[in-house]
Amino acid sequence: xxxxxxxxxxxxxxxGKKLTVTCSQNMNHEYMSWYxxxxxxxxxxxxxxxxxxxxxxxxxxxxxxxxxxxxxNFPLILESPSxxxxxxxxxxxxxxxxTDTQYFGPGTRLTVL
Amino acid sequence: xxxxxxxxxxxxxxxxxVQINCTYQTSGFNGLFxxxxxxxxxxxxxxxxxxxxxxxxxxxxxxxxxxxGYSYLLLKELQMKDSASYxxxxxxxxxxxxxxxxxxxxxxxxx
Numbered sequence: 001x002x003x004x005x006x007x008x009x010x011x012x013x014x015x016g017k018k019l020t021v022t023c024s025q026n027m028n029h030e031y032m033s034w035y036x037x038x039x040x041x042x043x044x045x046x047x048x049x050x051x052x053x054x055x056x057x058x059x060x061x062x063x064x065x066x067x068x069x070x071x072x073n074f075p076l077i078l079e080s081p082s083x084x085x086x087x088x089x090x091x092x093x094x095x096x097x098x099t100d101t102q103y104f105g106p107g108t109r110l111t112v113l
Numbered sequence: 114x115x116x117x118x119x120x121x122x123x124x125x126x127x128x129x130x131v132q133i134n135c136t137y138q139t140s141g142f143n144g145l146f147x148x149x150x151x152x153x154x155x156x157x158x159x160x161x162x163x164x165x166x167x168x169x170x171x172x173x174x175x176x177x178x179x180x181x182g183y184s185y186l187l188l189k190e191l192q193m194k195d196s197a198s199y200x201x202x203x204x205x206x207x208x209x210x211x212x213x214x215x216x217x218x219x220x221x222x223x224x
Binding site for chain 2: 044048058101102105106
């Protein structure tokens, strides 16, 4: 089954404790992206990757890092989480940069205390 | 600047028709996506309009006017399961595949 998976689905952590949210897709997609979704603000792009070893900042990259060492994986790293990073996070992928539909993962609900 | 506007909430009756409007202003524009998102779930693709006009897909149709920076999603024969948020997203130009999302319209379908 074609899908985008994220782990963990739910995470409660404390300020300053490094964490990684994994994202994996099995569709051989080149393009992957991370979004955060907050009430009243909609989905905002954090980082995106056009292909392996190619990443770039989205609209709200501060406090986040990403890597793309393999085509299928695109982890999101919070080196020192803060409460303002409490949010619902979605990973998405599409086959090529351009007009293709992005497929979203199930989401990770992160709470930083 | 870049801006997507859509109503925050709408209410409609089961079996009826509802139109959700979206206006956009973006630097560069390829097309307009509509996604459906049930509470706590991932957005799922509904439609993508590149050319002006109406595209129909079953009970859902989507319209685009590039000159007016305007789109709408039309839902017919509403069902209770259509209660969800509907996200309008403008696809900006270039190779970045960037989507600029509106805040979403929460549709409540009542019996």
